[in-house]
Amino acid sequence: MTLEEAKILSKKIMESNEIPLLIGHFGVGKTDIIKEIAKETNRKLIILVLSQMEPGDLIGLPSRENNKTVFLAPDWWPEDENTIIFLDEINRSHRSIRNAIMQLLIDKRIHNHILPKGTWIVASMNPPDEEYDQVDLITDPAFLSRFFILEVSPDTTEWINWAKNNHLPNEIIEFIEKNPEFLHTSNYISLKTTLKPSPRSWYKLGNVLKNLTEDEKRQYGYQLASGILGPEAAKIFIENITSNIPTAREIIINGKIPKNLELHDANSLILRIIDFLTNLTEDEAKNLINNVETISKNLLSVSSIVPKDVFFSLVRLLSELSNEPGFKGLICDKILEKISI
Template identity: 30%
Template sequence: MNINEAVELIEDADEVGHVPLLIGVHGIGKSQAPKDYAKRNNMYFEPLILSLMDTGDMLGLPKEKTVGGLSSTNWSAPTWFTNIANAAWPQNFELVDLQFNDPDFQKTALQYMETEGVNRAALNEVYCKYYEVPNDRLRLLRQDNVTYKKAKRSLLNLDELNRAHKEILDAGLQLILDHRLHAHELPIVNGKETLIVGGVNPAGGDYSVGDFDPAFIDRILEAVVEPDLKTSIDYYRNINVEPVIIDFLQEHPSKLHFCPEDGSKGTSPRTWERVDQYLKAAKATKKSKERITRYLKSSLGTSVGIQFMAFYSDYASAFRYDDLVAELTDIVNNNPQLGKQAQADLISEKIASLESVKRMDFADSFIKNAFKEKPKTDPEVALVYFYALPLENLAAVLKALQTEDVVTYAQLAKVDKQHNNKKLFMKLVGYSVDK
C-alpha cells in the first residue's frame, strides 16, 4: 500500500482499538503517515525513534522508595510520557474546564481544592482519597468520574521498533500490549485509548533488525508500505517541490527509491525533499554549477546525482506546462477561424513526441487548472490540448474522469459542446469502435 492508504489503515485500526505496524524501507513516509493522521484529528503527536533511545530515555530513571520499612524501586516518568500526560491532563486548569460525572465526588473535590489549590496534583490526591486507591500514580489518566473538557488525545509513534535494544524493545511491546509502562499508564481521552502506531524496517533487507514472535504478531495489524510514484508526485506538488524534480522522477520512476547493488548512497522519497530545499537555496544564492553538482552527488549518490545533474542542466530548454499553455493560447487566439481539431493539428506533432507519462501529466494539469474552482487556464485552451492527444491517451483521461470525477467529466463535455459540438467525445467513440 502507499502512504495515503496507510493513513486510511491507521484510521480503520483506530476505530476498533487495534495497533497498526507499518513495515517499509527507509524514507518513504512511515513516520509521516501517523503524523498526518494525528494532525487531521487534532491529536498530540509524540514520536519516538526507539533505535536511538537508551533505557533512561524510554523508561525514566530508577529511584528508591521506602514504604513501611521496605525499600522498592520506582521509575520516574520519562519525558515522552510526561508530554502525553500533560496533553490529557495539564498540571493547572480552570474549574470551568472540569466535567464531574459523580456529583458526590464533585462536592468533595471542590471543597478540597478550595484549600489545597486548583491543580492536577490536588485533584489527583482527593480522587485517590475519595475512591480509596493508592496515590502512587496519576490516577486521573484512566477514569471517567471527572474529565478535563480540553483534553487532547495522543498518538504515540514507536518508530524503528525492531532496531531497538532489547530493554527498549521490551518496553515498546509492553506499551503496545498493555498501554502502560511500569506504573505509567497511558491516558484514556473521551473513552478512547492513546493510539499507538509502530514502524519497522523489513526483515531480510540491508537492515540490522530483530524478528517478533508469533504471539506479538497476532496482536498487531501488519501493513506493508511501499514507495509509490503517483502518491509521491501528488505530495510533492502540494508542497511545491521544484518542477525539475517531478519531471525527472516521471521520466525515471525507478529513481524515486533507488538502492545501488554495491550498497552505496541511494535515494528515497525523503531524499528528493532535501534536494528540493537545496535547489531552492541554490537558485536564490546563484550557486555555481560545480557546487550544485557536488551536492547532488553527495545527496543522491554518484550515479543518480550525475544523471539528475544532466537533466537539471538541460531543463531550461525543456518543454514544460507553462510553455505548452502559452503556445496553445497563441494558437487559439491567432486561429479563431479553425475548428478545435484543426487548431490541435498545429501542435499535435509536438505533443506526440513527448513521453506518454508527460502527456498524461500535462492532461492532469489542464484538468486541475481549467476545470476546477477558480480556473487558472482557459478551458478552451485545455480543450485544444485534449484534441491534440493521441487517442489512447485521450481514452485513458476520459475514462479516469468518468470513473473518478464525474463533475469535471461533465464540465469538459459542456465545454466541448459549446466550442466544437461534442466532437471530442464523438472522436473517442470512433476510436472505441475501431478498437
C-alpha cells in the first residue's frame, strides 16, 4: 500500500485501541508516517529502537523496597495517555525482552507499570528478505495475531515528493523519475499469507470497522482485513459486505440469481458456491438430498450468466466431490448428472 494509505489506516487502527505493524524496506518512510500522525494528533512520540535495547532499557531496573524486589519504571515510560509508543525494528529485538514486548502488546503494561489509558502503540519492521539477522519472532502466529499488518511500498510519485521535501540531490530524484523500477525491490514474501482468521482476529477487525465510514470500508476494507485475517478470508469477507452478490445458499436453494454480472462478480459468485460445496457437512448434505432438482435447476441458471470456463471450474469440483463417500458424494453425483444432461 502507499504511504498515504498506510497513514490513514494506522491512525484508524490506533484510534480503535489496536496496533498496526508497518512492514517495509529501510527508508520507505515508516517512521515519517508515525511522526506525521503524532504531529497531527498532538501526541508525544516515544520511539523505541528495540534492536538496540537491553532488557533493563525496556523493562526498567530492579530495586529493593520493603524487602521485596520491584522494577523501576524505565525512563521512556509515558506520563500521560497523549502518547504514541513506536516499537521500531520489532523483529530484531533481543530474545530476552520478547516476553516484555508481548506483555506490553497484550496487557498494555510491563511488570507493575500500566500504560495510561488511551496510549497508542505502533510497531514496524523490515520485510523478511532483508540480509541482516532475522529472528523467529516474525513467523510466530501468536505474535503476528496481535497486529494489523500493513505492508508499505511507496509509489514513485510519493517517494519523489518526499525526496524533494528532504532535499535529496537532484541527480537521484531525476534518476528515479526516469527509472522508477530502481526505487526498491518488491520480491519479499508477504507475511499476510501466514495469517489465518480466528475469534481474536474477527474481534480486532470489528473494533476498527466500527470507526470506518461506508466509503472508507469500500476503499480500505480489503487492505485492513487482509492484515488481520489473511488475504483469502479478507477477500470473501469484503465482497460480502460491499457487493450485492447473494450467498451460495440463497443462490442454489432459493434461486436468488443476479443478472448482468461483471466478470469479477461472476468469479466471486462461483467461488462462493465452490466454498459452500467444499465445506458441506454430511448432515447438511443429508438435509439437501431431496432438493437436488431445485439445486440443479438453479445451477443451470447460473451457467447462463457466468463465462463457460468459470462455470466449468464448478463442474470439475462436483466431479471430484462425487467420489467422496456418504451423502456429500451422493448429492454431488446427482447434481452433476442433472446439469450434464
